[in-house]
Amino acid sequence: MALQLKGIVPPVATPFTELGDIDIDSLENLIDFQLDAGVHGLFMLGSTSETATLTHAKRVQILDTAVRKAKGKVPLLAGVMDSGTERVLEHAKAAKDAGIEALVVTAPYYIKPSQEEIKSHFRQIRMEVDLPIVAYDIPVNVQAKLAPETIWELYDEGTVIGLKDSSGDEGNFRRLVIEKKQTRPDFAIFTGSELIVDGLLIAGASGSVPGVGNVDPHGFVRLWNAVQTGDHAAAVAEQDRLNRLFQIIRQGDLSRIGTTASALGGFKSALMLRGVIATNVMGRPMTRLDDAAVARVRAVLVDVGLLDAQG
């Protein structure tokens, strides 16, 4: 379990064909695009990947593609999110069989588990599937928070190796970073918030899992490198630019589509406009961005220098 995780690890989007099948060609392009940018790992089947909408069979297709394209180049992580331990175990075993190197595990949703039940969930998965686990804290979607005490207990006993924090509670994140620095140097702690990565890296975070990193992995890698070399002004400038890019998540028509579809559809529309994937089709019942919204996404891409005005 000597897996070393750090740096920029984008949660890879899931391209679909017009018919709603996994678009394997586009997924391969997207993986290449990330690898070419120099990302430090790939997180397949995250929230950004619309995983909650995907059947088991489609999840396996995606993992097979990722392993085929990227295994041995960067660490490959896979989300196994679902609403109960046995269901997660089905995904976890499939991920292991596919050749994935680490699992990313949330609290089970719908059932609102206690901290003890959450710990039991992680332990059962660790016991039955021989892969390192990164805990994934995303209470806004799973309606249960991973308490700091839960995380440390699971880490200290060897159940998890790290954390992807998408809680939006940056004060708590910073507190965990401090404990890492003081007493648990090997704890891998990633922020899922892409908007203040500069400050969190300067403070000692292990890395970032930026959804918008799908669209501009080069930018996030430059941000990472700037912090590594101590050029904080450059890191801040890059972050500022990436935050302007982040406006692509707000271009959907919310009288029609949900905020999740607007955000993830913004990423996919931008990737389509950049020529990386073929369509901005979403996992049902989420709705793709319409032409007007795609035009607004295009304007943001032009603004941040990712597309020519003629584009």
Place this chain on the structure above:
Amino acid sequence: MALQLKGIVPPVATPFTELGDIDIDSLENLIDFQLDAGVHGLFMLGSTSETATLTHAKRVQILDTAVRKAKGKVPLLAGVMDSGTERVLEHAKAAKDAGIEALVVTAPYYIKPSQEEIKSHFRQIRMEVDLPIVAYDIPVNVQAKLAPETIWELYDEGTVIGLKDSSGDEGNFRRLVIEKKQTRPDFAIFTGSELIVDGLLIAGASGSVPGVGNVDPHGFVRLWNAVQTGDHAAAVAEQDRLNRLFQIIRQGDLSRIGTTASALGGFKSALMLRGVIATNVMGRPMTRLDDAAVARVRAVLVDVGLLDAQG
């Protein structure tokens, strides 16, 4: 699609063996227990059934059992809850194949869909699986509310035949009942709140889907009959007793288990104490009630006359 739904339709609990398998014998007993009490329908795979924790294979086992025991005696409904349209379709087709007569469909969870996306979800299921659909509004678990406008649009176009309302918003429920009485007499509208069923039936609701009805279906059938015969004092008295019984949901040790496990585990512990099912084992990672909690459940059963003090 002449399915007529009304009356007491309990969401049937899911008994497990000590090893966590579906306990088919106990499930058969539980179904018989409900039928003997005179319930007017059975809702398999509801929230009370811990459906979110169940693998597809286990869901099918439960439906097969229900069809074998109850088909032709009362209408058989099945929940098909999941986090995306394609995943729900897998469950819905299996329910159709098993011989179920109506689907109960929630908004997909995790992804926080818009009303338009919710409508698209229901329509897709209706189009691909030829079974009547009851909409299931449970925002506290799925994080999306079925707006009244959504419900009427889906009903008026023939996508759904009714509603199970577990929103906890009784004012809104009453508003829907009024619209049923005024303009849509065939709309089947069930409350999922078991605590004020008397008043809601008097006001014109079609029926109730009471989780605690698992434990005392006879009581709910008496309540239903009292309202039908205009004996409101008897209905209120029965409701008062059932509400005292409802205290079984609060007996779990919340420093250890979640509120969902406490509630559903209260139902299962009571059924175990009444000799209907064999264990109070829960779907993982939910934790069963411990001995002290079971003793508290027993005391409630004694208090409401469902168990002898010597019990």
Place this chain on the structure above:
Amino acid sequence: MALQLKGIVPPVATPFTELGDIDIDSLENLIDFQLDAGVHGLFMLGSTSETATLTHAKRVQILDTAVRKAKGKVPLLAGVMDSGTERVLEHAKAAKDAGIEALVVTAPYYIKPSQEEIKSHFRQIRMEVDLPIVAYDIPVNVQAKLAPETIWELYDEGTVIGLKDSSGDEGNFRRLVIEKKQTRPDFAIFTGSELIVDGLLIAGASGSVPGVGNVDPHGFVRLWNAVQTGDHAAAVAEQDRLNRLFQIIRQGDLSRIGTTASALGGFKSALMLRGVIATNVMGRPMTRLDDAAVARVRAVLVDVGLLDAQG
């Protein structure tokens, strides 16, 4: 402290002049309108009265008017809501001085007190101001819930005489009603939800504090009387009509005004249209309904028979 509270006790709206002063003439008319309808008490300075926006001086003006017009005719209650004990005490002493007969006390807002702090708050007020207290549970506005245990402890020790429940948790309300019937017959328990008053009265509630009762007190008195005489069909029919009237709260343009202003402004616009008060001016910064919204309110009044179509 032999104050007996039961029946329909409307939370009286606060009429303003065009300049934003308390419109004493309109307030007197409104009080007469309520008394003529036969209401069983008056609750001044509730949430419906826009109390949170009122200066101390304006609150005193309102109480003086109520005492002058209604003292001795029906019990007079006054809300004393504020964000800390000392601030509430200032209001409570003024209410006592004005001649009010009972205080209505919420948990203090902004500071998110614990149950122990809430109890301390109620006890301090009871100790320093010699008036009976009705607890007012309205967590959606004060961000703190009065737990059932808190209510019973305060009642059993003599700190409060009853409860106005605006929690929206009707199951919990029913549970309190059952405990009243079983062990505490003198506990005065009022629902602040106006939409299922019929069922709650049939179940044993002491009465209702209906905001929309401002607009149609006669309807609520008829509903009360129907339940007293056992004519439940008439009670349900009256409730159905009142619930249609309740649509007046949803006529504001929410792109411009808040939901509170839409609801309370709906009441005031209806009272204006019925000729009871002079304007629909709101306590700043809440915004009055515009002409289009007032026209929609008028249509609802016509629909439920409170205004002629020529109106």
Place this chain on the structure above:
Amino acid sequence: MALQLKGIVPPVATPFTELGDIDIDSLENLIDFQLDAGVHGLFMLGSTSETATLTHAKRVQILDTAVRKAKGKVPLLAGVMDSGTERVLEHAKAAKDAGIEALVVTAPYYIKPSQEEIKSHFRQIRMEVDLPIVAYDIPVNVQAKLAPETIWELYDEGTVIGLKDSSGDEGNFRRLVIEKKQTRPDFAIFTGSELIVDGLLIAGASGSVPGVGNVDPHGFVRLWNAVQTGDHAAAVAEQDRLNRLFQIIRQGDLSRIGTTASALGGFKSALMLRGVIATNVMGRPMTRLDDAAVARVRAVLVDVGLLDAQG
């Protein structure tokens, strides 16, 4: 209106005597303690000051003390929080009369205003009281969010000069900082989150309003100075130490006192232990920390070097 705001501006705690009066001596000491540390402004009557619990008279006492001790040394700001425009105007006029130099204004609470109503609120205050206004975004207490569009509209028209952001939404804060840097250089933007001040200052924020700065203003001033001189490693180290200090907010016994009382009582207990103020008495109904909790606060102070172990 040439008031220039930047740097460390602590929200000054409110010391009470054992009898619950404002402890003027302790307040003077506390102000001196802040000034000696080199803070860049003082924010009286913030949330940390327990302002919501304070009568108008006590608020005036506090402002008079602040003006007497600090006027002319650093900019003096005062919160005027309340639940309606007229009530806030009473406080605002008193603050102006006392000699305060800028108002800090939240959305009015309890009534849940719309953005238009919030703007109207700010404009009314600006029109009637001739003092610059800093907007204060604290949705967790006032239940209304200041939208970015609202802030910019109020800033661009001259109604507000800046923002204190206690929303906990650091991504949104960063977005506002970027807009400041790009187009509105004079906009004063302060974070109310004390836990990631280092990163936010490096990113371009104007300063911080740290509640825990009451206890260790010297630490925050060192953090500020480290960022100004480009010594980011020192800034991070100071922030790490301050975050350990922040644990003083979690020492209250939450079975007894609320989280607000635990947090603010932690600040006051620490100030008492450091000899700056005389008691840790709280504004009613908030409860002071008990001896066991004070001992835990002491242990934190020792851990971060603010107290000797013998202490």
